[in-house]
Amino acid sequence: MPASRSLRPLALAAIAGALALAGVGCANAGKGAAGLFSPRTANALTVATAQIPDPGFWAGTFAHPTGGFEYGLAKQLAARLHLAHVKVIEVPFHELVRGHLGGADLALSDITITDERAQHLDFSTSYLRAPPSIVVRPGTEVADVNAARDLHWAVQHDTTLKVALERSIEPTTQTLVFEHQREVLVALEVGRANAVMLDLPVALAYAHESPHKYAVAAQLQSEAQLGVALPQGSDNVEAVDSAIRALKAEGEIDRLGHQWLHANIEEGAAEEVPVLRAEE
Amino acid sequence: MLALIELSSPKGAPWEFLVVFAVLLLGPVLFRRAGIPGIIGLLVGGYAIGPHGLSLIGAGNNTLPDLGQLGLLYLMFVAGVELDLNLINKYRRSTISFGILTFAIPFVLGALVGFALGWETLAAILLGSLLASHTLITYPAVKEAGLASDPAVATAVGSTVLTDTLALIVLAGVAGSVAGGRSSVEVAAQVAVGLVVLIGYSLFVLPQLAGWAFRWLGTERAVRYVVAITAFLSAATVAELFGIEGIVGAFFAGLGMNRLVPNEGQLMDRIEFFGGAVFIPVFLVSVGFILNPSVMVKGETLGLAGLFIVACLGGKAIAAQISARLFGFSRSQAGLLFSLSAAQAAATLAATVIGFQLGLFSSAVVNAVLVLIFVSVLASTIVGTRASARASSPDGPRPLGTRIVVGLGEPELALGALTLARRIARADGGVVHPLLVVPEAAPFAPREALARLSEVVAAAGVDGQALTIVDRSVLHGALRVGRAQEATLVLVAEPVPDDDAQSTATPLAAGAPQRAWERSPAPPVAVVRGNADRLGVVRVRLDDDELESPSIAAEMARRVASGSAQRLDEDHAEWSELLAPGDVTFVSSELGDTLGKLPGVGDGLVVSTVAEWLIREESARDTPPEVPGDATLG
Known part of the structure; x- marks a missing residue:
């Protein structure tokens, strides 16, 4: 049998298979190249966050948010996903990281992407680098890790910051652990603690807003990143992920960083904060 | 004793390279044996060692993607x-x-x-x-x-x-x-x-x-x-x-x-x-x-x-x-x-x-x-x-510059010939093989000769393999190697004029077929007299009968001059007087007439095609015609 004839059944089968698959593909029409988003509330993006106001990230109130990096990001996401409104609800941070979003489509709350949290949540690609940083009262020096070890520390419960503090600094005194970020900062202000650990973009925003109260002394060597958290198994992950990549490519995330965090976290101000030296 | 031995799991660059090279080695071989193209073996092997297969190389690895x-x-x-x-x-x-x-x-x-x-x-x-x-x-x-x-x-x-x-x-x-x-x-x-x-x-x-x-x-x-x-x-x-x-x-x-x-x-x-x-x-x-x-x-x-x-x-x-x-x-x-x-x-x-x-x-x-x-x-x-x-492989005529053998006796005096050969070959993406011919009677010092040849070859920008052979003359050695290497052109640099050749030289047969060199079983031969570091004006002097049909001399001149060679006619009887250092003139008149007008070294270059009868005569004197395998040094 000529070679071309022996190939013919194979070729016909391959073409038939491809056409059948193409039929399946046509059945998926309308999902969009970048994924389809189905909101819980019609024509609105429902966003969960733990704290408003949160300097640099959220301004206003839950009922009437007025600005901030993550609020701006939520609005951009809504526009990108063809939704007219952004609805914000309050959910405690420890609930968020356990995958309880209170019925929201997604959470924007300075959430660092970790493997442990990924067991309860689906994450988008990251939108901001966020290494742990040491915030002190202006005038307090933190020369190296030995000096940091002897400070009195405060940190928020259930955060990657607490883990970083325990692993990288190993404080010699009892660390104060609080439920909310604002309690951590109050402890620093009133002198119960002389150092606290915050995500670098958050720390820079606080230091910019209240330079007489806070100074960013150092950052830890880390690849920590903030990401959008979605309920595990959500069908919306592809669409949100694509939208975040598009916002990055379009420069929108940089623009929001400049507007609300007063610095380009990816390149500029973050590099001016010294990395904590391991030993003196 | 065994308790003292502590083995760690393989990791790091040596392990990753080992895994990749194992795929390069085994993937195509195993798949070909199963009647599947080897390329598929490489693709499947890549999947097998990757993060979605056996994860021998993790997703965060950049070495393989960068090498890819x-x-x-x-x-x-x-x-x-x-x-x-x-x-x-x-x-x-x-x-x-x-x-x-x-x-x-x-x-x-x-x-x-x-x-x-x-x-x-x-x-x-x-x-x-x-x-x-x-x-x-x-x-x-x-x-x-x-x-x-x-x-x-x-x-x-x-x-x-x-x-x-x-x-x-x-x-x-x-x-x-x-x-x-x-x-x-x-x-x-x-x-x-x-x-x-x-x-x-x-x-x-x-x-x-x-x-x-x-x-x-x-x-x-x-x-x-x-x-x-x-x-x-x-x-x-x-x-x-x-x-x-x-x-x-x-x-x-x-x-x-x-x-x-x-x-x-x-x-x-x-x-x-x-x-x-x-x-x-x-x-x-x-x-x-x-x-x-x-x-x-x-x-x-x-x-x-x-x-x-x-x-x-x-x-x-x-x-x-x-x-x-x-x-x-x-x-x-x-x-x-x-x-x-x-x-x-x-x-x-x-x-x-x-x-x-x-x-x-x-x-x-x-x-x-x-x-x-x-x-x-x-x-x-x-x-x-x-x-x-x-599909059948195409079997068309090979262009003139496909494979050129340049026979030479003195490496230092062959720079001009090698440069000419490189230009002729370049048009066809061809290769030039320099051939050092050592006279039978001369003391053979291959290392020194090859070292000197390498310098000249580098200066001429030639990339072919340097060959050596012991023979009775440069022309004879070049002819033998040219045939053995299936050359498309043989250039002979600085030949010693042969008295017999000069006296018995006759013009090439009139009415030669068009582009005859593409059909001839033996490669065409040209002698190059003179030497130059760089080439100057390029001229070509053709006989009357060659003006109508392309000749090797015209073709070589066209390639060397990139199509701008000056054509000389019979009015330029004293064409050799036009030569300045570096100038090159291609002639295709009979060998005896040409050799009689060859300039001294340093005056310029003359490239003269060699009559086919002489090539046949030289070739007929070969006994045996094959080039010994160990005559080639690299």
Whole structure:
């Protein structure tokens, strides 16, 4: 049998298979190249966050948010996903990281992407680098890790910051652990603690807003990143992920960083904060 | 005792390289034994060791992807440097037509698929462009089958320039429109300027720099090889400066270096060796590395993949069929067209990843494209293997400059002849083999002679293998080796004039057939008298009967002077007085007459063709005619 004839059944089968698959593909029409988003509330993006106001990230109130990096990001996401409104609800941070979003489509709350949290949540690609940083009262020096070890520390419960503090600094005194970020900062202000650990973009925003109260002394060597958290198994992950990549490519995330965090976290101000030296 | 031994699990660079090289070694062998093309073995091997297989190399590893990227640039460089530019020029009409068809049909079909699925305009256009490009994955196999100069192969290879450039222009336009908010006009302008700069750099600056490097950095094998690698990496960098994919730069670098790297030369041998053994297979392994069957077999992914396969392979098949009918190609040649233009890898992957980074594509689209890549490589390999087996290798006349043997007695006095030979060979992408002929009576000192020869060869920019032979005369030795090496031209530098030859010389037979050298079983021979560091004015003096039909002398003069040789007629009886140092005159009158007018060394060069009867007479004195294998030193 000529070679071309022996190939013919194979070729016909391959073409038939491809056409059948193409039929399946046509059945998926309308999902969009970048994924389809189905909101819980019609024509609105429902966003969960733990704290408003949160300097640099959220301004206003839950009922009437007025600005901030993550609020701006939520609005951009809504526009990108063809939704007219952004609805914000309050959910405690420890609930968020356990995958309880209170019925929201997604959470924007300075959430660092970790493997442990990924067991309860689906994450988008990251939108901001966020290494742990040491915030002190202006005038307090933190020369190296030995000096940091002897400070009195405060940190928020259930955060990657607490883990970083325990692993990288190993404080010699009892660390104060609080439920909310604002309690951590109050402890620093009133002198119960002389150092606290915050995500670098958050720390820079606080230091910019209240330079007489806070100074960013150092950052830890880390690849920590903030990401959008979605309920595990959500069908919306592809669409949100694509939208975040598009916002990055379009420069929108940089623009929001400049507007609300007063610095380009990816390149500029973050590099001016010294990395904590391991030993003196 | 055993308790003292603490073994750790294998990791780090040695382990990763071991795993990759094990795939390079075993993948193709095992699959070929099962009757499956070796390329598939590399792809499947890449998947097996990757994060979605046995995870012997993790997802965060950059070594294999980076090596794969280098392999991809290498592949495109090899495709460019191996192209027979004369063949591309000869088939330029079919090349351009097929290039347009094989881009336009899948592009339109792909864009229609995107629109039918309700995608954004930019996403649909990007999908069309990524389906329209192709990668020459099956080219090494087709070349191995001896089909590199087949018209259909030349057409498909040449069309790669067009399709990939167009696809990457669309990609740059889409990327520029999304990122940075630039208008399509601005993006198109940047790409256009980038292409002009890239072409100028690759085709004009790079050959000059590389030629200079070859001459001044010597003939060391390693140095010449590194120059070639540096050349295509520099062109890829220039391309990326303008937002053009590096593979376009590597391809143009190959085109620019095409004449400097003859296909039969030692440098090409090294390029092919390392490319075939390591770089190109590693690229294929790196493609397999990203395959993720668990995602690829999802319904949505497979559905999209089916549409992409129909649009891409269907479009490529239609383009191949139309082109085959338009240009009278056979069915097997149509198969070669399809095989070479259907495989998706490099440009497709680059465009898909960029589309993903821009947020235009979801991961389902990326995985569907990976399915397409796998299927297209499989289909093109199977079709290519079948078509290669059915196609016959073209057996046309070999051009004059394909393989030139330059016989010489004194290396230092042969620079002019070698430079002439290089120019004659360059037009055909041919190779020049310098041959040192040591007289039988002379003391033989091969090391010293070869060392001196190497210096002269480097100065002349010649890349062929240096040979030595002991014989009774330079002419005789050159003739014997020329026949043994199947040379297309033998040049003899500084021969000692033979009294008998001068006295018995008669003119070449009148009415010689047109381009007789292409049909003659013995290579044509010319003697070169004189020497020069660089060439000056080029003249050619033809007999009356040669004015009507092309002669070897005229052809050599045309090549050396790039078509601007001054023609002398019989009024210039004292043509030898016109010679200044470096000037070269080609003559094709009888040997005795010519040799009588040869200048002294330093006055210029005279190149005289040798009468066929003399060649036959010299050859007849050979007993035995074969060149001993151990006479060749390298």
